[in-house]
Amino acid sequence: MVGNLNNVIVTAVDDSRVSGAQAIAERLVLPFAAEPNESGLVLRLAAERLELVQIGPDAPGPVYVDFIEGAMGHRRRFGGGRGQLVAKAVGVKKDKIPTVIDATAGLGRDAFVLAKLGCQVQMIERSPVVAELLSDGMRRAEKDDEVREIVARMSLVVADACRYLAELGEAERPDVVYVDPMHPERTKAAMVKKEMQLFRALVGADEDDATLLQAALNAARKRVVVKRPRKSEAIPGPKPSLVYEGKSTRFDVYLISA
Ligand SMILES: C[S@@+](CC[C@H](N)C(=O)[O-])C[C@H]1O[C@@H](n2cnc3c(N)ncnc32)[C@H](O)[C@@H]1O
Known part of the structure; x- marks a missing residue:
């Protein structure tokens, strides 16, 4: 099984990353939201990397791939x-x-x-x-x-x-x-x-x-x-x-x- 992709929303850390995040949302056929406010999983395009984050209280740190550091x-x-x-x-x-x-x-x-x-x-x-x-x-x-x-x-x-x-x-x-x-x-x-x-x-x-x-x-x-x-x-x-x-x-x- 591939988990629950229905819950994933794509967002951007700031205005400069919005078009990049929208392109990812389109490619993965996932919704884009500038400010996701429901608790759930979010794929966030940050300044330097793409990261999976959870919105809501007690959320753990982001998950991302880093082969360098x-x-x-x-x-x-x-x-x-x-x-x-x-x-x-x-x-x-x-x-x-x-x-x-x-x-x-x-x-x-x-x-x-x-x-x-x-x-x-x-x-x-x-x-x-x-x-x-x-x-x-x-x-x-x-x-x-x-x-x-x-x-x-x-x-x-x-x-x-x-x-x-x-x-x-x-x-x-x-x-x-x-x-x-x-x-x-x-x-x-x-x-x-x-x-x-x-x-x-x-x-x-x-x-x-x-x-x-x-x-x-x-x-x-x-x-x-x-x-x-x-x-x-x-x-x-x-x-x-x-x-x-x-x-x-x-x-x-x-x-x-x-
Ligand atoms: C425990 S993680 C693997 C971690 C990985 N070894 C690493 O070092 O980061 C299992 C991954 O395998 C993927 N997976 C499981 N069964 C699969 C399959 N039949 N085909 C492709 N991917 C699969 C899952 O989606 C998940 O991302």
């Missing part, structure tokens, strides 16, 4: 290389960098980590609002001298990954399909940040993860990697061949036999 910037500078669990799970080696389809792109954080490791990453995202946030983050990253080279290895398609994967031609099949669906039971504690609750309000739980796993298994040449909260059940289907466990996250790896 913040947590992603920190991870880029200090976050280890091939020693990272995700690198092992995906099978990144010195002389062998796999191609990846990230079937659940979200805000592109995992895709960015994989692209930083050298992988070519084709991202698929079915929520047009999330994809818009991601494209905005990529556009800004392309202007940064350090990050440009990393995002050049990332590209984005707005589509349902089950369908996209099923329609791949033989030559387009990636080495790895990476899957990180929104877990239905992800608790408040596991979600840590309030901002992520906002993200979840937008996309909802990804109840069709078993179908996605099957599509991924049919499409990958070498392996499917599923990211899970550490203690949660595996996606229903075949048993993973390998499991990499971190502090809060687990990677279930399904090796494809030749």
Whole structure:
């Protein structure tokens, strides 16, 4: 499911951004309001970026994509290389960098980590609002001298990954399909940040993860990697061949036999 897009309103932070915001509203077929006054989710074009915000009391901070500063910037500078669990799970080696389809792109954080490791990453995202946030983050990253080279290895398609994967031609099949669906039971504690609750309000739980796993298994040449909260059940289907466990996250790896 793609959450409740009916509730999303597009707005602009000031007059200078109104035409840009209206163009986004038109593209996503969402209403534009200069001053949204009902409580709900708002896609706001600010001076430097596009952000998802909640209107109303106790609203969490905005959600936006930033590959240059913040947590992603920190991870880029200090976050280890091939020693990272995700690198092992995906099978990144010195002389062998796999191609990846990230079937659940979200805000592109995992895709960015994989692209930083050298992988070519084709991202698929079915929520047009999330994809818009991601494209905005990529556009800004392309202007940064350090990050440009990393995002050049990332590209984005707005589509349902089950369908996209099923329609791949033989030559387009990636080495790895990476899957990180929104877990239905992800608790408040596991979600840590309030901002992520906002993200979840937008996309909802990804109840069709078993179908996605099957599509991924049919499409990958070498392996499917599923990211899970550490203690949660595996996606229903075949048993993973390998499991990499971190502090809060687990990677279930399904090796494809030749
Ligand atoms: C938990 S988030 C992924 C977070 C991402 N790994 C990151 O690092 O930012 C899950 C995302 O996958 C998307 N999604 C889930 N199932 C999908 C499918 N079948 N096709 C495309 N996108 C999907 C959801 O809309 C949501 O944005």
